[in-house]
Amino acid sequence: MRRLQARGVSVRFGSLQALDDVSLSIEAGRAVMLVGPNGAGKSTFIKVLLGLVRPDHAVFESDAGRVSIDNAWKERIGYLPEAVAFSENLSGRQLLGFFASARGVARSRVDVMLERVGLAAAGRRAIRGYSRGMRQRLGLAVAILSTPELLVLDEPTAGLDQEGLSVLWSVIAEWREAGRMVIASTHDLALMERRIDEICVLRGGRVLAHGTAEDLRRSAELPHRIWLETGQSPEAKVELLCAAMRKWGKGRIERVGDRVLVEVAADETLELVEIQSGFPGVVQGLRVEEPTLDVVYDKLLGVA
Amino acid sequence: MMGRVGRALVWHELLERTRDRWVIVISVLFALLASGVGLYGRSAEADVAKLTGPSLVTLASLLVPLVALVLSHDAIVGERERNTLGLLLSLPVGRFEVVAAKFLGRSLALTAAVVLGLGAAMLVSEAGGAATLMTLMGPTLLLGLAFLSIGVLISALTRRQATAASVVVVVWFGLVFFYDLGVLGLLVITDGGLPQSVVSALVVGNPAGLYRVQMMHDLAGFEALQDLGVTTGLPGAAATALLWCGWLVLPTAISGVLLSRRKVI
Numbered sequence: 012m013r014r015l016q017a018r019g020v021s022v023r024f025g026s027l028q029a030l031d032d033v034s035l036s037i038e039a040g041r042a043v044m045l046v047g048p049n050g051a052g053k054s055t056f057i058k059v060l061l062g063l064v065r066p067d068h069a070v071f072e073s074d075a076g077r078v079s080i081d082n083a084w085k086e087r088i089g090y091l092p093e094a095v096a097f098s099e100n101l102s103g104r105q106l107l108g109f110f111a112s113a114r115g116v117a118r119s120r121v122d123v124m125l126e127r128v129g130l131a132a133a134g135r136r137a138i139r140g141y142s143r144g145m146r147q148r149l150g151l152a153v154a155i156l157s158t159p160e161l162l163v164l165d166e167p168t169a170g171l172d173q174e175g176l177s178v179l180w181s182v183i184a185e186w187r188e189a190g191r192m193v194i195a196s197t198h199d200l201a202l203m204e205r206r207i208d209e210i211c212v213l214r215g216g217r218v219l220a221h222g223t224a225e226d227l228r229r230s231a232e233l234p235h236r237i238w239l240e241t242g243q244s245p246e247a248k249v250e251l252l253c254a255a256m257r258k259w260g261k262g263r264i265e266r267v268g269d270r271v272l273v274e275v276a277a278d279e280t281l282e283l284v285e286i287q288s289g290f291p292g293v294v295q296g297l298r299v300e301e302p303t304l305d306v307v308y309d310k311l312l313g314v315a
Numbered sequence: 316m317m318g319r320v321g322r323a324l325v326w327h328e329l330l331e332r333t334r335d336r337w338v339i340v341i342s343v344l345f346a347l348l349a350s351g352v353g354l355y356g357r358s359a360e361a362d363v364a365k366l367t368g369p370s371l372v373t374l375a376s377l378l379v380p381l382v383a384l385v386l387s388h389d390a391i392v393g394e395r396e397r398n399t400l401g402l403l404l405s406l407p408v409g410r411f412e413v414v415a416a417k418f419l420g421r422s423l424a425l426t427a428a429v430v431l432g433l434g435a436a437m438l439v440s441e442a443g444g445a446a447t448l449m450t451l452m453g454p455t456l457l458l459g460l461a462f463l464s465i466g467v468l469i470s471a472l473t474r475r476q477a478t479a480a481s482v483v484v485v486v487w488f489g490l491v492f493f494y495d496l497g498v499l500g501l502l503v504i505t506d507g508g509l510p511q512s513v514v515s516a517l518v519v520g521n522p523a524g525l526y527r528v529q530m531m532h533d534l535a536g537f538e539a540l541q542d543l544g545v546t547t548g549l550p551g552a553a554a555t556a557l558l559w560c561g562w563l564v565l566p567t568a569i570s571g572v573l574l575s576r577r578k579v580i
Contacts, residue, residue, distance in 0.1 A: 024578070063404055064580070097397070
């Protein structure tokens with residue numbers, strides 16, 4: 012599968028329009044992150060994709076043609092549910108053994124998967140003794156057991172420690188490199204940002220924005236924060252620099268100890284660098300901070 | 316015909332249920348009490364069909380429904396509460412098949428519990444009595460499966476496992492203890508004016524009642540039923556088989572339909 016496209020996905024629960032004409036496409040080798048406030052429709056979209064919610068309208072297409080959400084389709088998907096709590100009476104190995112049988116995967120994959128998610132030592136222990144992070148890693152092992160073409164992850168970072176996060180990042184990277192697809196719903200924008208290719212922001216069941224992190228930053232039109240380190244430079248010269256920038260009049264300027272903070276639009280950064288170069292020896296260091304994805308997200312959602 | 320996922324789920328359910336401590340506790344309790352009844356019958360040197368058998372019927376009619384309901388009450392709602400129902404249904408399997416596989420897997424666990432209990436009684440009873448007690452096996456399994464099916468339905472109808480647990484306790488008390496009292500109450504209120512066919516229908520309309528009446532009839536003969544006030548209108552073999560089929564199939568089938576028709580999991 013080189014491409015999957017969802018068009019016009021609409022779901023209504025009574026008076027609630029959970030999804031309203033949502034369209035989304037994903038290419039092979041790409042990872043898409045679904046973000047949005049609670050009730051935005053992220054989980055509902057995922058559930059439609061998995062056949063767990065019957066949409067009022069939806070069209071799914073791949074490069075091979077129309078896709079029906081049937082058993083053949085489900086063979087191609089791996090799923091990690093949010094906050095999954097497996098039966099505590101079984102061991103991790105027994106649980107994976109069941110999913111291996113159900114997926115028609117060789118039993119030898121069970122040990123490989125336990126090793127892959129760092130649970131080889133705990134594989135024979137009852138799940139009741141697992142920490143939350145270990146359970147989440149076990150869920151990840153279930154999701155990737157059959158090497159699905161599309162990996163669907165619902166809040167995959169929840170409960171994971173650094174070791175678990177490393178496993179998750181390596182799985183996502185592996186899926187992208189192998190030309191498979193990943194769709195992840197999350198609230199952890201900052202954590203996920205560097206591991207995914209595209210972000211789809213949902214609100215009220217509609218797509219608010221969709222693109223790369225860079226696309227979203229651009230569309231949010233938030234200023235970059237530029238820190239100018241003045242170190243031991245004479246006060247008079249620093250004031251002269253500040254005065255020049257105020258005269259330029261395109262950004263907000265603030266003195267913070269021996270540093271100067273300037274907030275300017277992304278496309279004005281170079282101009283600022285040129286201004287400061289007119290004051291040789293005053294600026295000893297320069298650091299550019301892009302707006303974080305959390306700030307971009309808040310701006311897109313209209314959160315103060 | 317059950318597919319790959321369904322078959323895997325049957326064995327998974329069996330494995331999981333046989334590790335449930337409540338199921339183990341009640342099954343062992345049933346086995347201990349059943350072997351106690353067997354030992355008592357042996358020491359009393361009474362006819363197995365007149366003492367040990369009827370006593371085991373009474374014991375089984377109390378405990379087997381309880382084992383079955385404990386086994387089944389979380390079949391659907393437990394998965395939903397643990398967030399694993401979606402994971403299960405994201406596998407290439409139909410919703411109806413999931414319910415059927417859960418019923419079958421738990422039926423195997425129930426069979427193990429019943430065989431363990433009645434087997435213990437047979438082992439300790441007097442020589443020759445085991446064959447008589449063996450006749451209890453089939454109907455006792457049917458009784459358990461009927462309650463298992465009811466438990467699956469309860470698990471499909473409830474939204475929380477705690478609610479399902481409460482409902483099965485009510486159902487157990489209701490069908491095992493109070494139902495017959497209710498029928499007796501009706502007889503008292505009507506001053507015995509209810510036709511025997513209605514009384515019989517009411518008694519056998521409850522799987523626990525059907526089991527008791529059928530077993531009393533098979534073990535101790537028609538006179539034993541007359542002692543209980545039932546004189547006519549007992550269903551024939553075909554009707555009895557049909558009743559058991561209904562209790563076994565209908566609640567599970569309704570559960571499957573309910574899950575299949577659900578818009579969101």
